[in-house]
Amino acid sequence: MRGLTHSLALLALLCTGCERMPEDPVFVYGTLQHLDGSPSAHAPVTLEHRPYTFDPYGPPSTPEPFTPFREFQSDNRGDYVLEVLAGEAAHDDTRGFTEARFRVAMPLEQGHGVFTSFRFDDDVELPPLRPWETRLVVSQGQEGPALSFAKAPPPLTQPFSAKLPQVVLPNGTEFQDIAPLVPVPVVQLLGPEGLVWEAHDPASPWQPNPYQLEDFPGVEAQVRSVTMGTWFFEPLGGSNSSVSFRVEWRGPRERVPSGTVRPVSRGATCYPSPVDAPCAYTDGSLRIVQTKPESRGSGVEEVVLSWETSVRPRRIVLRNLEVVTGYDPAMHVLMEGSMDGITWAPLADVLHQNFDPASPFGQVINIALEGTEADSPYGDSPLDVIRQARFFDMPLAGDVVVRHIRLRVRSQDTSRTLPVYALSELSVFE
Secondary structure, X not given: OOOHHHHHHHHHHHOOOOOOOOOOEEEEEEEEEOOOOOEOOOOEEEEEEEEEEEOOOOOOOOOOOOEEEEXXXXXXXXXXXXXXXXXXXXXXXXXXXXXXXEEEEOOOEOOEEEEEEEEEEOOEEOOOEOOOOOOOEEEEEOOEEEEEOOOXXXXXXXXXXXXXXXEEOOOOOOEEEOOOOOOOOEEEEEEOOEEEEEEEOOOOOEOOOHHHHOOOOOOEEEEEEEEEEEEEEXXXXXXXXEEXXXXXXXXXXXXXXXXXXXXXXXXXXXXXXXOOOOOOOOOOOOOOEEOOOOOOOOOEOOEXXXXXXXXXXXXXXXXXEEEOOOOOOEEEEEEEEEOOOOOOEEEEEEEEEOOOOOOOHHHHHHXXXXXXXXXXXXXXXXXXXXXXXXXXXXXXXXOOOEEEEEEEEEEOOXXXXXXXXXXXXXXXXX
């Protein structure tokens, strides 16, 4: 940002040799741009924050919602300076260590928005905020709807005065820079009560198949993108500083023609299921429902669908699968069928890559930016680009007749069962 290096250096010289006291001011610099790249001049800037307390002797606290914290205004070039007291960003007290996450968001322009949420220590510069024109178009072809969209936002330009964090990989000997994530487009299909489908970095145009669309009404498409990273600053003669940030872009939603394929599982009974209530995984609601809501942090070893008469499954679609021990790099998603509920035969075995264990980025993101996927101020659903939402479309080979179908998740070496924590829909098609 123009003039930022000079400003940081001047502030650093004024604070040379002094350790920040809670009442000392620290400064956050940034810039705002409109959708067309022009400066967002003289625009009001609302700095929001949410505190989180780490108590080593107590249960983990629940993060509070973001609330307005300070009001500022950008200058005629779109630049802004936010002043915060050091003790407001982080402090120790009798309850433990409290650190605040802050957020700055641009107003929506024609449905396009961008925000950053961040944690920081001392004077820092934020990534510039400019909405991304997604240019989402939904067209109807002979094989169903097709979605075209723009390329993702370009990678962030690193400030001149910033340095990247470094790690030594397992079995490595040299430090490796950890650059912010390269943004990619994420296409979401949204129903009235939850996600219909989510695709990360698909080629444009992207076409969902009829089984992914199912027969959900009121589906809308949206394209989003995310980058996350950490910058360190070492101003001449001043205290070192750092900022860990999430920048998320979103575009307007567009209606998608409703699908017409109804699963044979709609309304089927299941285990687990509430007493005297419909199965939450076959009701078509798309709400994510825990398998053991009475027990936080646990799940069931299997989810079973049952019919009174036999069915001939040709395809299974699984939406928003969550497991209790979701930190395995890879996992087997198993679908099995049975006539009697005792003897089971395999229907599908999908080895799902949960995350890349060789990626050095994960070693940084887990510490600084865990839990930011729900930070959107625009009412958008959580978006996790590290451990992506698990959607599976599984065509089945063979011609099997069953009365029961069960879902299980196993570790990559199949030695452990990973309990199913939550699920939105388990759809079976004949």
